[in-house]
Amino acid sequence: MSFISYLINGISLGSVYAIIALGYTMVYGIAKMLNFAHGDVIMIGAYTVLTLLTGAGVNPWIAVLIGMATCTVLGMLIEKVAYKPLRNASSSLAVLITAIGVSYLLQNTALLVFGADTKSFINFIPVPSVSMAQRELTITGTTIVTIVACLVIMCGLMLFVNKTKPGRAMKAVSEDRGAAQLMGVNVNATISLTFAIGSGLAAVAGVLLCSAYPSLTPYTGAMPGIKAFVAAVFGGIGSIPGAMIGGILLGIIETLGKAYISSQVADAIVFAVLIVVLLVKPTGLFGKNIQEKV
Amino acid sequence: MKINILKTMNKTTKSNTITYLLVAVVYLVVQLLVSTGNISSLMKGLLVPLCVYAIAAISLNLVVGISGELSLGHAGFMCVGAYSSAFFSVYVGEGMPELLRFILAILVGAGVAAVFGILIGIPVLKLRGDYLAIVTLAFGEIIKNLMNVMYIGRDSKGLHFSVKDTTSLNLEADGQVIVKGALGITGTPKDSTFTIGIVLLLIALFIILNLVNSRSGRAIMAIRDNRIAAESVGINVTKYKLMAFSISAALAGVAGVLYAHNLSTLTVKKFDYNTSILILVFVVLGGIGNIRGSMIAAVILTVLPEVLRGLSDYRMLIYAVVLIAMMLFNWAPAAINWKAKIKAKFKNKNAKEAE
Incomplete structure (x- = not known):
């Protein structure tokens, strides 16, 4: 029974990674950049929701909506101020370092505004725990909500990208920016929209992450951010189902590694599996293999 | 053709010599400061x-x-x-x-x-x-x-x-x-x-x-x-x-x-x-492929947080803002064009004055 409960915990953690990875993968697919500040947007989202809950006593659902709105605006602002001027820079590394700068900026702003002490997040998810198999297996409400949220978000994103006009514009921009522009797609607006969606999802991920692991510091977002990046690469960066599968696999490997091998080397196992996957399939599990033309 | 090659050879040799000399001069200056006791213990600890x-x-x-x-x-x-x-x-x-x-x-x-x-x-x-x-x-x-x-x-x-x-x-x-x-x-x-x-x-x-x-x-x-x-x-x-x-x-x-x-x-x-990221920041800020630049960036960015220590809580915030601003200034095509324009203006002025 304990194996199944570890597995479910792994899927739950993986679902959070998957939601973060979706933001990473969409931004990578469309803007061709690794947004290292994505993890810190999660942290800002979690702080916003926590402040609204404890400070203003806002209804939890409204708090989450405001948190999402805050992160959406923040994401678009970051894109506009820090990334857009570098879009046509001669080296793609320039925008990467700027993203790192933004990451430091967000962390240190949070440090000044919210303080360095660990804040404990209030779990407000109203779903009760479920007991199964003569009470040997308990699934918490947070776990259920996390997994359901992840599935809903993925399906919603798939529908959005494939069925709606702005979604198809995203696909077009990710395939060929120049051609998309010639066909009348507003590239700037599309990239801005991508950042908006990715950052909005980051707020959701922040709330879910902190509901499951209720300690919040200005550095909370950094490690899940890196893990989600790994998950996105794992599944094939740029692919939406890939990010989802990659995230969940990563969560399962991490949780099982912690449970059965050693909590200290669990991360090492995750990264070692990643290296093996990339060696066997260099573009990730669901990545498209693009043939180089001369 | 031969002269051309010689010219470029000289250019790289010159650039390399400047790099070595720069390190040597920095070393001598620091040694001088240390021996005359004009260096704070904080900076002394930063040397290695x-x-x-x-x-x-x-x-x-x-x-x-x-x-x-x-x-x-x-x-x-x-x-x-x-x-x-x-x-x-x-x-x-x-x-x-x-x-x-x-x-x-x-x-x-x-x-x-x-x-x-x-x-x-x-x-x-x-x-x-x-x-x-x-x-x-x-x-x-x-x-x-x-x-x-x-x-x-x-x-x-x-x-x-x-x-x-x-x-x-x-x-x-x-x-x-x-x-x-x-x-x-x-x-x-x-x-x-x-x-x-x-x-x-x-x-x-x-x-x-x-x-x-x-x-x-x-x-x-x-x-x-x-x-x-x-x-x-x-x-x-x-x-x-x-x-x-x-x-x-x-x-x-x-x-x-x-x-x-x-x-x-x-x-x-x-x-x-x-x-790892910090070192990468040195490299990109100093200029990708520019060996001397990454050395200088490493020195500036290592000393900067220490110099800003007086500002305590704000120092990493300032560091982050400086980093973003420097990246935008150095790499954004708009900023590069603007710098080129300014340069051209100065050149024109100088040329006119020379006439």
């Missing part, structure tokens, strides 16, 4: 770390700038070099003259880091771009995690290894634990000095600058600019990429050795992902 970061930055520039691959695990190589050399120094202890022990420690650190460089380099060659970045990142994290749980001790029977704790080493009564897991290695002799740091920096510069201007260096840059074209003129891509990667790893190992022998306690905390 400055050399460490400068070596790390120029070695990463070999991979990022010259070979054109993004590496996010440079601190991992520093960690390997630091640990292996510190282990060597503690193991040898007083059994050797200080200088000889340190020279051997440097060779050990560089050698072990180079071996890891080759081990990582082989899979790296199959991957492109951002996938390579993630493998190096993964490597850095794996090294950090493994070092954190490693215990090595020795007694009369030889070496004992464990990944659990000190008691499971089963040492005899006279045994000595050398590597203590998360506590790292303690009692490393403090062999690093500013002079040795500068000498190592000059050696690293010499290796990199000569490599860049050699046949191999040109091959590496040809692969960076166009892999397929380079391959089709008969350049062995695997060999040259591996060469750049392993030399860079070895020099990062040297930086690690210098770091390990500067403090008596060595833990893996210092070699995490953030350190």
Whole structure:
């Protein structure tokens, strides 16, 4: 029974990674950049929701909506101020370092505004725990909500990208920016929209992450951010189902590694599996293999 | 034609000479300040770390700038070099003259880091771009995690290894634990000095600058600019990429050795992902492929937070803002055009005045 409960915990953690990875993968697919500040947007989202809950006593659902709105605006602002001027820079590394700068900026702003002490997040998810198999297996409400949220978000994103006009514009921009522009797609607006969606999802991920692991510091977002990046690469960066599968696999490997091998080397196992996957399939599990033309 | 080649040769020689001279002048100025007592103890403590970061930055520039691959695990190589050399120094202890022990420690650190460089380099060659970045990142994290749980001790029977704790080493009564897991290695002799740091920096510069201007260096840059074209003129891509990667790893190992022998306690905390990123920031800010630039950036960005220490809480915030602003100013096409315009204006003015 304990194996199944570890597995479910792994899927739950993986679902959070998957939601973060979706933001990473969409931004990578469309803007061709690794947004290292994505993890810190999660942290800002979690702080916003926590402040609204404890400070203003806002209804939890409204708090989450405001948190999402805050992160959406923040994401678009970051894109506009820090990334857009570098879009046509001669080296793609320039925008990467700027993203790192933004990451430091967000962390240190949070440090000044919210303080360095660990804040404990209030779990407000109203779903009760479920007991199964003569009470040997308990699934918490947070776990259920996390997994359901992840599935809903993925399906919603798939529908959005494939069925709606702005979604198809995203696909077009990710395939060929120049051609998309010639066909009348507003590239700037599309990239801005991508950042908006990715950052909005980051707020959701922040709330879910902190509901499951209720300690919040200005550095909370950094490690899940890196893990989600790994998950996105794992599944094939740029692919939406890939990010989802990659995230969940990563969560399962991490949780099982912690449970059965050693909590200290669990991360090492995750990264070692990643290296093996990339060696066997260099573009990730669901990545498209693009043939180089001369 | 011949004169042309001579001209360009002179240009690189000139540029290299400036780089060496710059280091020498900085060294002399600092020595002068130290001997006249005009330097704060805070800055004195920064001298060896400055050399460490400068070596790390120029070695990463070999991979990022010259070979054109993004590496996010440079601190991992520093960690390997630091640990292996510190282990060597503690193991040898007083059994050797200080200088000889340190020279051997440097060779050990560089050698072990180079071996890891080759081990990582082989899979790296199959991957492109951002996938390579993630493998190096993964490597850095794996090294950090493994070092954190490693215990090595020795007694009369030889070496004992464990990944659990000190008691499971089963040492005899006279045994000595050398590597203590998360506590790292303690009692490393403090062999690093500013002079040795500068000498190592000059050696690293010499290796990199000569490599860049050699046949191999040109091959590496040809692969960076166009892999397929380079391959089709008969350049062995695997060999040259591996060469750049392993030399860079070895020099990062040297930086690690210098770091390990500067403090008596060595833990893996210092070699995490953030350190890799910090070194990458030096490289990109100083100019990708510009060896001298990355050295200067390393010095400025290491000193900057210390200078800003008076601003306490705000210093990292200012650091972040300065970093973003400098990146935008240096790399944004709009800013580059604007700078070119200003330059052209000045030139026009000067030309008019000359008339």
